[in-house]
Amino acid sequence: MTSAGIPAVKAAARPTGGGRRLRLSWLGVVPFFAYVGVFLLLPTVIIAAGSFAAKDGSLTISNFTSINQPYLVKSFVNGAVVSVVSALAGGFAGALLAYAVVTGSPRGLLRRAVTSASGVLAQFGGVTLAFAFLATLGTTGVVTIFLKDHGIDIFPNGVWLYELSGLTLLYAYFQIPLMVLVFLPALDGIRPQWREATESLGGTTWHYWRYVAGPLLAPSFLGCTLLLFANAFSAYATAQALISQGNLIVPLAISNLLTSETGRAQPGLAKALALSMILIVTIVTVLYAVLQQRSARWLR
Amino acid sequence: MVSSSSGASSRPSARAGVEVRLEDLKRRYAGVTALDGLSLTLAPGELVALLGPSGCGKTTALRLVAGLEETDGGRVVFGGEDVTNVPANKREIGMVFQAYSLFPHMTAMQNVAFGMQLHRVGVAERRKRASDMLELVGLSPHAHKYAHQLSGGQQQRVALARALAIKPKVLLLDEPLSALDAKVRARLRDEIRRVQLEVGTTTLFVTHDQEEALAIADRVGVMQSGRLEQLGPPMTVYSRPATPFVASFVGLTNRLNGVVRDGAVEVRGTRLPLVQTDATNGPAVALVRPEAVTLAGEGDSTPGPLNGTVIATAFLGATSRVTVDLGDVTVLAQLATSDAAAHPAGTRVRLALRPDPVLIERDEAAPDHG
Ligand SMILES: Nc1ncnc2c1ncn2[C@@H]1O[C@H](COP(=O)(O)OP(=O)(O)OP(=O)(O)O)[C@@H](O)[C@H]1O
Numbered sequence: 068m069t070s071a072g073i074p075a076v077k078a079a080a081r082p083t084g085g086g087r088r089l090r091l092s093w094l095g096v097v098p099f100f101a102y103v104g105v106f107l108l109l110p111t112v113i114i115a116a117g118s119f120a121a122k123d124g125s126l127t128i129s130n131f132t133s134i135n136q137p138y139l140v141k142s143f144v145n146g147a148v149v150s151v152v153s154a155l156a157g158g159f160a161g162a163l164l165a166y167a168v169v170t171g172s173p174r175g176l177l178r179r180a181v182t183s184a185s186g187v188l189a190q191f192g193g194v195t196l197a198f199a200f201l202a203t204l205g206t207t208g209v210v211t212i213f214l215k216d217h218g219i220d221i222f223p224n225g226v227w228l229y230e231l232s233g234l235t236l237l238y239a240y241f242q243i244p245l246m247v248l249v250f251l252p253a254l255d256g257i258r259p260q261w262r263e264a265t266e267s268l269g270g271t272t273w274h275y276w277r278y279v280a281g282p283l284l285a286p287s288f289l290g291c292t293l294l295l296f297a298n299a300f301s302a303y304a305t306a307q308a309l310i311s312q313g314n315l316i317v318p319l320a321i322s323n324l325l326t327s328e329t330g331r332a333q334p335g336l337a338k339a340l341a342l343s344m345i346l347i348v349t350i351v352t353v354l355y356a357v358l359q360q361r362s363a364r365w366l367r
Numbered sequence: 368m369v370s371s372s373s374g375a376s377s378r379p380s381a382r383a384g385v386e387v388r389l390e391d392l393k394r395r396y397a398g399v400t401a402l403d404g405l406s407l408t409l410a411p412g413e414l415v416a417l418l419g420p421s422g423c424g425k426t427t428a429l430r431l432v433a434g435l436e437e438t439d440g441g442r443v444v445f446g447g448e449d450v451t452n453v454p455a456n457k458r459e460i461g462m463v464f465q466a467y468s469l470f471p472h473m474t475a476m477q478n479v480a481f482g483m484q485l486h487r488v489g490v491a492e493r494r495k496r497a498s499d500m501l502e503l504v505g506l507s508p509h510a511h512k513y514a515h516q517l518s519g520g521q522q523q524r525v526a527l528a529r530a531l532a533i534k535p536k537v538l539l540l541d542e543p544l545s546a547l548d549a550k551v552r553a554r555l556r557d558e559i560r561r562v563q564l565e566v567g568t569t570t571l572f573v574t575h576d577q578e579e580a581l582a583i584a585d586r587v588g589v590m591q592s593g594r595l596e597q598l599g600p601p602m603t604v605y606s607r608p609a610t611p612f613v614a615s616f617v618g619l620t621n622r623l624n625g626v627v628r629d630g631a632v633e634v635r636g637t638r639l640p641l642v643q644t645d646a647t648n649g650p651a652v653a654l655v656r657p658e659a660v661t662l663a664g665e666g667d668s669t670p671g672p673l674n675g676t677v678i679a680t681a682f683l684g685a686t687s688r689v690t691v692d693l694g695d696v697t698v699l700a701q702l703a704t705s706d707a708a709a710h711p712a713g714t715r716v717r718l719a720l721r722p723d724p725v726l727i728e729r730d731e732a733a734p735d736h737g
Pocket residue numbers: 396397399400401419420421422423424425426427428575
């Protein structure tokens with residue numbers, strides 16, 4: 068080759084100096100990664116390993132093929148239905164509430180009240196929430212009895228509170244405040260100039276929502292609704308406390324498979340179910356992150 | 368100076384500018400009077416700059432003209448047609464905001480075309496006019512960039528093109544340059560003026576920057592507390608301010624103690640004629656422009672009556688501003704830079720006041736004044 072090529076190759080081959088310096092700033096995040104490793108990655112690895120193991124420890128995929136049983140498929144479908152419905156209901160209601168909040172003054176009472184209430188209620192799941200509902204809307208709940216005394220039976224065709232519809236109602240209770248919290252930043256990014264610019268260009272309110280605010284908020288709305296889906300799909304404690312038996316949704320099925328008292332526990336199958344759930348929730352969460360990033364570029 | 372140039376536009380697409388009248392506009396917010404009877408007529412194709420301190424009601428005036436805010440009294444008239452009760456989206460206005468007004472999910476081209484889309488202009492026509500407008504503001508190479516890929520100055524150019532693309536009757540700009548740095552600001556200011564002259568749209572330009580207002584406008588309206596203090600060509604507002612407020616808000620002013628006697632104010636031995644003809648005798652503060660202060664060296668043959676020491680010189684380009692300490696007060700003098708060079712800091716100078724008519728102000732709010 069030409070002589071010019073030789074120095075270039077030499078230069079490229081020369082090791083770059085000074086690149087290996089210990090970064091002490093990494094020390095600060097060690098506890099975080101240790102935490103994630105012990106409580107998130109390690110259990111996932113154990114579950115993954117267990118889901119491919121047969122009773123005798125040999126490698127198998129039979130745990131996954133046996134997910135295809137009517138009652139387990141049903142629990143997946145149920146879980147998806149509860150999650151989709153509660154995510155959509157929570158998404159729309161939460162978005163409307165968040166919108167009401169941003170149209171008010173940024174330091175006003177409404178905003179402070181709604182955001183702090185949402186902060187609390189979004190965490191208000193589990194046993195406490197289930198108990199609150201049982202005590203008010205259960206068969207012997209205060210509201211149920213009060214209404215019955217006044218001639219209104221809220222359970223004319225059976226106690227729906229302990230079924231899918233009851234669970235959906237319960238989930239909406241923490242989905243709405245969660246939506247308020249995660250969707251507010253996007254709404255805050257909407258600048259009043261955009262509406263006024265649309266108006267000055269001859270546009271109506273409809274044009275503004277159709278061509279400006281709608282397209283700008285859509286990715287974030289979709290992303291937040293996906294997050295709500297993941298939130299509901301993976302919830303366990305609330306359902307467990309409300310409906311202590313049966314295999315209504317996947318987490319309950321997993322629980323039953325692990326703790327079966329008749330000695331017929333199937334830990335391999337339980338782990339396969341859990342891994343499937345992890346997979347679904349991970350995919351949904353990644354989609355959420357991608358959509359959030361996309362809207363963040365516009366709504367800074 | 369540049370005359371207002373309606374009709375002078377070479378672009379057949381441009382709508383001839385219309386007359387815009389603001390008649391006795393009033394606007395109150397809970398407890399605050401933002402506009403207190405503002406009247407102003409813009410000739411077709413004219414650019415009027417509204418200048419005033421923060422909170423004087425400039426933005427409010429603009430928003431009333433735009434229809435983005437409702438009036439509490441008065442009328443807005445475009446070309447003889449009363450639009451006071453016409454909503455903003457039917458007023459045919461073009462609006463440029465302070466910053467961040469481009470639709471972030473649309474390219475520059477799409478932003479400019481959006482208004483035409485709302486006006487149901489055909490796709491081909493829309494595309495052609497949008498690229499014409501982008502060319503007019505010098506942004507053709509950036510037509511397919513999004514707002515976050517454009518500099519602040521470029522974004523404002525797109526905003527201008529977007530506002531003009533719908534051939535508005537009136538162009539309204541609310542401090543369009545205030546978010547930009549000084550160099551870009553001056554360039555874009557001239558750019559806005561060039562474009563405005565080319566399309567001939569009647570324009571109201573709001574700013575709190577006096578230099579900007581004086582440089583860009585056919586006429587400058589100086590506002591204070593929701594009212595117009597003075598309206599006139601930049602030269603007049605600067606050199607013959609109608610009120611003490613205008614004198615101190617526009618340009619720099621020396622405030623020198625003096626005494627009014629027989630229609631003139633005597634300031635440290637120099638009699639200066641008065642702008643106000645009805646001033647009563649007594650102590651007053653004379654407002655003397657730095658340009659009316661001349662300096663001479665101590666040994667010069669035409670000595671001024673006042674002795675002082677130069678303590679600082681600010682180089683402004685062709686002129687320099689020299690600060691002279693007279694012992695009890697400092698005085699600013701604006702000189703040609705070559706003259707200022709003769710008086711470096713530390714030198715003794717003789718100072719004289721040119722007998723131009725001055726405004727006076729009476730500090731201790733005399734009840735008979737005004
Ligand atoms: N929406 C509003 N609610 C209450 N008061 C308002 C509102 N808008 C303006 N004001 C008040 O009206 C007065 C005039 O405001 P305006 O925005 O017109 O001033 P400005 O001259 O544009 O000032 P700046 O240079 O700061 O933009 C101010 O005292 C302001 O506080």
